[in-house]
Amino acid sequence: MKKNVNIAVVGLGQIGNYLLNELNIKKKDIEIKTGKKIKIVAISAKNPQKKRKFKINKKIFFKNPVDIIKKKNIDILFECIGNSDGISKKIVELSLKNKIHVITPNKALISKHGDYLSKVAEKNKVNLEFEASVAGGIPILRTIKEGLATNKITKVYGILNGTCNYILSEMETSKNTFSNVLKKAQHLGYAEPGNPKLDLNGYDAFAKVRILSSLSFNKKISNKKCLMEGIENIDYKDIEIASQLNFRIKLLGITEIINNKLFERVHPCLVNKETYIGNVNGVMNAVIVHGKPIGESIFQGEGAGPEATSSALMSDFLSILRGNIKYPFGIPNTKRKTAYTYNIRNYSNSLYLRFEVKDKPGVLSQITHQLAKKKISVERLIQIPNHKNKTASIVIITHKANEYNSQKCIKSLRANKNILKNPVLIRLL
Amino acid sequence: MKKNVNIAVVGLGQIGNYLLNELNIKKKDIEIKTGKKIKIVAISAKNPQKKRKFKINKKIFFKNPVDIIKKKNIDILFECIGNSDGISKKIVELSLKNKIHVITPNKALISKHGDYLSKVAEKNKVNLEFEASVAGGIPILRTIKEGLATNKITKVYGILNGTCNYILSEMETSKNTFSNVLKKAQHLGYAEPGNPKLDLNGYDAFAKVRILSSLSFNKKISNKKCLMEGIENIDYKDIEIASQLNFRIKLLGITEIINNKLFERVHPCLVNKETYIGNVNGVMNAVIVHGKPIGESIFQGEGAGPEATSSALMSDFLSILRGNIKYPFGIPNTKRKTAYTYNIRNYSNSLYLRFEVKDKPGVLSQITHQLAKKKISVERLIQIPNHKNKTASIVIITHKANEYNSQKCIKSLRANKNILKNPVLIRLL
Numbered sequence: 001m002k003k004n005v006n007i008a009v010v011g012l013g014q015i016g017n018y019l020l021n022e023l024n025i026k027k028k029d030i031e032i033k034t035g036k037k038i039k040i041v042a043i044s045a046k047n048p049q050k051k052r053k054f055k056i057n058k059k060i061f062f063k064n065p066v067d068i069i070k071k072k073n074i075d076i077l078f079e080c081i082g083n084s085d086g087i088s089k090k091i092v093e094l095s096l097k098n099k100i101h102v103i104t105p106n107k108a109l110i111s112k113h114g115d116y117l118s119k120v121a122e123k124n125k126v127n128l129e130f131e132a133s134v135a136g137g138i139p140i141l142r143t144i145k146e147g148l149a150t151n152k153i154t155k156v157y158g159i160l161n162g163t164c165n166y167i168l169s170e171m172e173t174s175k176n177t178f179s180n181v182l183k184k185a186q187h188l189g190y191a192e193p194g195n196p197k198l199d200l201n202g203y204d205a206f207a208k209v210r211i212l213s214s215l216s217f218n219k220k221i222s223n224k225k226c227l228m229e230g231i232e233n234i235d236y237k238d239i240e241i242a243s244q245l246n247f248r249i250k251l252l253g254i255t256e257i258i259n260n261k262l263f264e265r266v267h268p269c270l271v272n273k274e275t276y277i278g279n280v281n282g283v284m285n286a287v288i289v290h291g292k293p294i295g296e297s298i299f300q301g302e303g304a305g306p307e308a309t310s311s312a313l314m315s316d317f318l319s320i321l322r323g324n325i326k327y328p329f330g331i332p333n334t335k336r337k338t339a340y341t342y343n344i345r346n347y348s349n350s351l352y353l354r355f356e357v358k359d360k361p362g363v364l365s366q367i368t369h370q371l372a373k374k375k376i377s378v379e380r381l382i383q384i385p386n387h388k389n390k391t392a393s394i395v396i397i398t399h400k401a402n403e404y405n406s407q408k409c410i411k412s413l414r415a416n417k418n419i420l421k422n423p424v425l426i427r428l429l
Numbered sequence: 430m431k432k433n434v435n436i437a438v439v440g441l442g443q444i445g446n447y448l449l450n451e452l453n454i455k456k457k458d459i460e461i462k463t464g465k466k467i468k469i470v471a472i473s474a475k476n477p478q479k480k481r482k483f484k485i486n487k488k489i490f491f492k493n494p495v496d497i498i499k500k501k502n503i504d505i506l507f508e509c510i511g512n513s514d515g516i517s518k519k520i521v522e523l524s525l526k527n528k529i530h531v532i533t534p535n536k537a538l539i540s541k542h543g544d545y546l547s548k549v550a551e552k553n554k555v556n557l558e559f560e561a562s563v564a565g566g567i568p569i570l571r572t573i574k575e576g577l578a579t580n581k582i583t584k585v586y587g588i589l590n591g592t593c594n595y596i597l598s599e600m601e602t603s604k605n606t607f608s609n610v611l612k613k614a615q616h617l618g619y620a621e622p623g624n625p626k627l628d629l630n631g632y633d634a635f636a637k638v639r640i641l642s643s644l645s646f647n648k649k650i651s652n653k654k655c656l657m658e659g660i661e662n663i664d665y666k667d668i669e670i671a672s673q674l675n676f677r678i679k680l681l682g683i684t685e686i687i688n689n690k691l692f693e694r695v696h697p698c699l700v701n702k703e704t705y706i707g708n709v710n711g712v713m714n715a716v717i718v719h720g721k722p723i724g725e726s727i728f729q730g731e732g733a734g735p736e737a738t739s740s741a742l743m744s745d746f747l748s749i750l751r752g753n754i755k756y757p758f759g760i761p762n763t764k765r766k767t768a769y770t771y772n773i774r775n776y777s778n779s780l781y782l783r784f785e786v787k788d789k790p791g792v793l794s795q796i797t798h799q800l801a802k803k804k805i806s807v808e809r810l811i812q813i814p815n816h817k818n819k820t821a822s823i824v825i826i827t828h829k830a831n832e833y834n835s836q837k838c839i840k841s842l843r844a845n846k847n848i849l850k851n852p853v854l855i856r857l858l
Contacts, residue, residue: 147560150746
């Protein structure tokens with residue numbers, strides 16, 4: 001790469017704006033570390049007038065980012081818009097085709113179009129870097145691609161959504177409801193004020209799981225959804241009961257290879273309070289990697305926010321400036337195999353079940369009978385009476401139970417008129 | 430780098446031998462990931478006949494590693510002998526001067542001669558890589574140099590010696606003495622059977638601290654010893670009392686910049702049982718990095734053993750094969766500044782003190798008087814009587830106390846005839 005490097009930043013929301021400031025204040029440091037002189041020659045956003053934390057230079061502002069590619073000589077472009085399609089995809093594709101390196105924190109884009117875009121990047125011999133798309137404060141993609149390069153990775157799991165982890169932690173400590181804590185999270189800027197759905201329903205974590213899978217197992221990005229559940233239905237009552245049983249509830253993203261098949265999932269999990277993962281609280285992200293020969297390695301850091309995201313974008317940036325031309329997914333696209341999807345019906349797991357029932361004879365027997373019929377064996381059972389309205393909570397921890405049978409069992413119990421609410425099912429880690 | 434790459438492995442102890450096997454079984458995987466065909470063309474060790482886990486190919490064996498450089502056309506050499514000087518230094522220097530990339534897990538060599546050797550590497554435009562010298566299962570050097578490249582790092586600390594962490598953990602759980610647990614550690618292969626001194630006295634961890642400092646703060650390697658204490662004098666009694674006070678004892682390596690000065694230290698620490706670091710037990714290593722903008726990031730993995738070390742050596746290897754020519758310390762040698770050493774006399778810290786005293790009037794007053802004279806303020810005090818031999822243990826947790834004053838105080842109390850043993854001083858984190 002030549003000594004003078006021209007930069008464009010497209011998208012000036014919280015992340016793009018923070019990044020722009022970092023690029024400006026760290027120019028000298030970057031020159032020392034890489035020998036390159038960087039110059040920001042173009043920026044673009046929907047609204048140039050929007051109030052931003054750091055002032056922008058309007059002389060280099062472009063209303064339409066496509067014009068930047070046409071009119072300016074760009075070496076590296078940062079895409080910080082964040083859509084899975086539309087202008088995000090268009091500008092990334094166009095840049096790569098014009099032999100411009102692209103850096104993006106856009107997990108929606110990469111998890112959907114990463115295979116195609118990486119092909120374009122490879123063909124044009126430029127980099128497509130997306131470290132910031134998963135767990136910003138932890139350079140986990142670089143770690144998998146490079147730091148653990150020759151390990152045979154078998155499983156990667158962790159807390160991949162800081163918003164959800166904050167909400168679950170805060171519900172526990174403040175003994176508050178989901179909706180109240182969500183409001184607090186929005187007020188603090190941890191959750192989107194408008195539509196936090198993509199965080200809460202597991203979609204955001206699932207996009208990250210897909211990126212982690214493809215890097216860890218050298219597979220193409222899967223487009224199948226094995227299992228995705230969010231935290232919208234987590235009741236404080238379950239957090240409280242779980243706590244009494246020495247568990248915490250965490251939203252985990254898990255990807256592993258079982259019998260040569262890829263099993264990707266995001267769902268709330270009961271994790272033991274004494275484990276490492278049970279003690280990662282607040283907005284933190286944590287990723288646990290199982291591999292050979294390394295065994296188990298743990299990585300923890302801030303997951304979101306412009307600071308952590310910017311740190312990851314800058315690491316990608318320096319990697320390109322240092323001249324490291326790399327395959328976006330660590331190996332050539334032609335060597336990445338299509339993943340066969342594991343059939344979740346075959347999966348077995350211990351479960352936490354809660355039934356709100358009428359407090360009358362025979363109800364417990366109806367539940368245990370149904371469980372027995374589906375070969376679900378009870379490890380622990382607690383019945384908590386609620387004398388005031390003549391109901392009771394029946395909480396069951398099962399031994400390993402087959403997923404297909406469990407779903408069937410819950411479905412049939414849902415029809416039981418003595419069971420007053422939708423039964424709660426949370427898997428154990 | 431050309432397509433066919435010739436490799437030499439010098440030193441075939443546990444690590445070198447394991448690595449050799451990994452190189453052999455992962456040839457194909459390496460070719461897929463990097464496009465390079467590797468060939469091991471030379472190996473060397475003191476004793477070709479030694480019983481090894483994996484068989485070696487005697488046809489490529491050299492008694493004197495220097496002959497390899499003379500007779501073979503080597504591209505990359507692994508130095509796995511492990512001395513800080515002697516043949517280790519000689520072969521590394523000679524290789525670099527002959528434009529051969531060098532990869533080594535040798536922390537003793539790098540912490541002593543790293544500055545000089547990195548200059549030689551830079552001059553000859555080859556890599557000197559040493560990821561495996563610190564916390565093998567965690568790619569922490571790569572993370573600092575690349576993953577967190579533009580962060581301003583202010584402090585790095587952690588558990589850097591798996592042997593010591595195993596011994597301290599095992600003393601707590603088995604309620605056993607240091608010497609008994611050391612024997613067990615040696616039996617299990619966690620501690621050197623012959624001379625485990627360099628692990629136990631903090632030297633090994635200190636070498637790692639020096640490497641971490643130079644990378645984190647872009648400084649030359651320091652040759653000053655701010656503070657180095659090992660675990661040889663940790664008594665089970667202190668582990669037991671600490672536990673009652675909700676602490677654990679951990680050997681920590683800590684490096685930070687205080688008022689623009691470098692403060693490096695290795696010593697046992699009392700850490701709260703509820704903290705992350707207080708729960709890293711057994712042979713695990715953990716590194717905590719404080720930086721801006723990332724905040725706090727945590728990295729944990731196996732610290733020693735041929736598996737973790739080999740994983741790190743292989744990551745260095747792939748980095749070279751992928752053509753990443755880099756400065757060994759992340760920035761050019763000419764830009765690395767000499768570190769000014771922090772004067773430990775100015776440091777303030779809370780302390781755990783234990784005095785074994787004659788159980789007679791006035792002794793407690795003598796101790797507290799001496800503490801007051803040195804402006805050491807008591808936060809907690811427990812006196813535990815031992816009626817059988819008319820002695821008592823006085824345990825004190827102090828508020829922050831100046832290091833110089835504390836040492837003076839301990840010295841003067843040592844002369845007190847009512848104090849029966851050398852007072853115990855352990856710093857709090």
